[in-house]
Amino acid sequence: MDIAILLYDRMTALDAIGPYEVLGRVPGVELAYVAVEPGVKRTDQGLGLCADTSIDDVPRPDIVLVPGGPGEEDVRTDERVLDWLRTAHETTTWTTSVCTGSLVLGAAGILQGLRATTYWLALETLRTFGAEPTLERVVEQGKVITAAGVSSGIDMGLTLAARLAGDEVAQTIQLGIEYDPQPPFDAGSPAKAPAFAVDFFKDRNRFSLR
Amino acid sequence: MDIAILLYDRMTALDAIGPYEVLGRVPGVELAYVAVEPGVKRTDQGLGLCADTSIDDVPRPDIVLVPGGPGEEDVRTDERVLDWLRTAHETTTWTTSVCTGSLVLGAAGILQGLRATTYWLALETLRTFGAEPTLERVVEQGKVITAAGVSSGIDMGLTLAARLAGDEVAQTIQLGIEYDPQPPFDAGSPAKAPAFAVDFFKDRNRFSLR
Numbered sequence: 031m032d033i034a035i036l037l038y039d040r041m042t043a044l045d046a047i048g049p050y051e052v053l054g055r056v057p058g059v060e061l062a063y064v065a066v067e068p069g070v071k072r073t074d075q076g077l078g079l080c081a082d083t084s085i086d087d088v089p090r091p092d093i094v095l096v097p098g099g100p101g102e103e104d105v106r107t108d109e110r111v112l113d114w115l116r117t118a119h120e121t122t123t124w125t126t127s128v129c130t131g132s133l134v135l136g137a138a139g140i141l142q143g144l145r146a147t148t149y150w151l152a153l154e155t156l157r158t159f160g161a162e163p164t165l166e167r168v169v170e171q172g173k174v175i176t177a178a179g180v181s182s183g184i185d186m187g188l189t190l191a192a193r194l195a196g197d198e199v200a201q202t203i204q205l206g207i208e209y210d211p212q213p214p215f216d217a218g219s220p221a222k223a224p225a226f227a228v229d230f231f232k233d234r235n236r237f238s239l240r
Numbered sequence: 241m242d243i244a245i246l247l248y249d250r251m252t253a254l255d256a257i258g259p260y261e262v263l264g265r266v267p268g269v270e271l272a273y274v275a276v277e278p279g280v281k282r283t284d285q286g287l288g289l290c291a292d293t294s295i296d297d298v299p300r301p302d303i304v305l306v307p308g309g310p311g312e313e314d315v316r317t318d319e320r321v322l323d324w325l326r327t328a329h330e331t332t333t334w335t336t337s338v339c340t341g342s343l344v345l346g347a348a349g350i351l352q353g354l355r356a357t358t359y360w361l362a363l364e365t366l367r368t369f370g371a372e373p374t375l376e377r378v379v380e381q382g383k384v385i386t387a388a389g390v391s392s393g394i395d396m397g398l399t400l401a402a403r404l405a406g407d408e409v410a411q412t413i414q415l416g417i418e419y420d421p422q423p424p425f426d427a428g429s430p431a432k433a434p435a436f437a438v439d440f441f442k443d444r445n446r447f448s449l450r
Binding site for chain 2 (some may be wrong): 033035042043046047048050051054061063070076077078079082129149150159167168178179181184185188189192195197198200201202203204205206207208209210211212213214215217218219222223224226227228231232
């Protein structure tokens with residue numbers, strides 16, 4: 031089973047690495063790191079990730095994963111990406127995104143009429159693509175799974191691992207990555223975070239502190 | 241504030257990317273991706289990560305982060321790494337690890353007499369380095385912080401972010417990465433996981449399913 035993970039400049043690494051770490055452990059899965067132009071892509075924090083494969087060489091992956099990040103705005107208007115997604119989606123078993131990656135799926139027309147999620151500050155933007163935004167962490171609509179911001183891709187990965195290989199495999203992977211979250215604060219959603227944190231991002235309309 | 245993140249072949253990506261995603265958002269932090277030999281390092285799932293900088297060029301980082309993964313066994317016996325860690329540790333404000341990265345700190349003599357944690361299957365190995373193993377998720381001993389397996393680095397990152405910049409910044413980052421974990425199962429520690437999952441890893445004495 032081939033999973034194509036789209037890489038691009040100014041993406042957010044954890045968006046991709048969360049589900050990558052889970053799904054890459056599912057027996058029989060092969061991960062492909064793809065981009066419009068193969069080569070090194072620099073994340074929003076300057077880390078170089080190697081896109082080894084052109085999207086043209088993986089036209090029909092079983093699963094597509096689109097991460098988000100500040101660079102998503104360029105990807106969303108790149109017809110080469112959108113054409114690839116539309117074609118791939120015809121035959122995928124699962125089409126997935128994390129964070130603002132769902133806006134790329136939306137721009138490709140894949141979320142039309144579906145409930146979907148994204149980074150909390152970007153939820154309303156989903157409407158422009160005909161999707162119905164919802165502040166859930168993982169949203170499954172047929173074969174389309176969208177996950178909320180950044181770290182939610184780990185939860186999405188475990189959900190999808192269970193679909194692919196059963197609950198026992200997903201639970202074994204959860205132990206394998208020791209995913210027993212114990213955040214020192216409880217500020218991970220706009221509903222739970224202190225007002226100063228919510229206001230910080232709303233005032234800036236971006237999700238980096240820098 | 242410079243944070244040197246050690247990269248090496250067959251490391252586990254999420255070990256590094258969890259705290260990277262948190263700590264890179266702390267105002268004033270500069271991340272350096274370092275290795276004995278700069279270049280592309282391939283994770284245990286084949287993803288290429290760019291180590292842009294030689295450890296020799298960052299002899300005195302403010303913070304050191306050592307991730308774990310199957311390749312750790314080679315790193316633990318590489319005197320160039322151990323010498324670098326020993327020298328850096330003399331002047332760091334924080335010396336940190338995730339997963340089996342703590343075994344590298346241990347081999348450098350940094351954990352002697354300290355409580356420390358690591359991937360759950362590797363806990364007893366910590367004793368060989370004079371450390372006292374404990375099955376906690378994040379263990380702070382003076383300026384040394386060790387975290388448990390793979391995903392625990394996110395919790396460690398938030399703990400350290402609060403130390404570096406205060407609770408409000410850490411909470412704002414938590415919202416920024418939407419870290420409101422909702423795993424679909426509760427199998428993320430040996431105490432919580434079903435017996436079949438624990439036995440799976442114990443029988444193989446490794447933490448990949450593949």
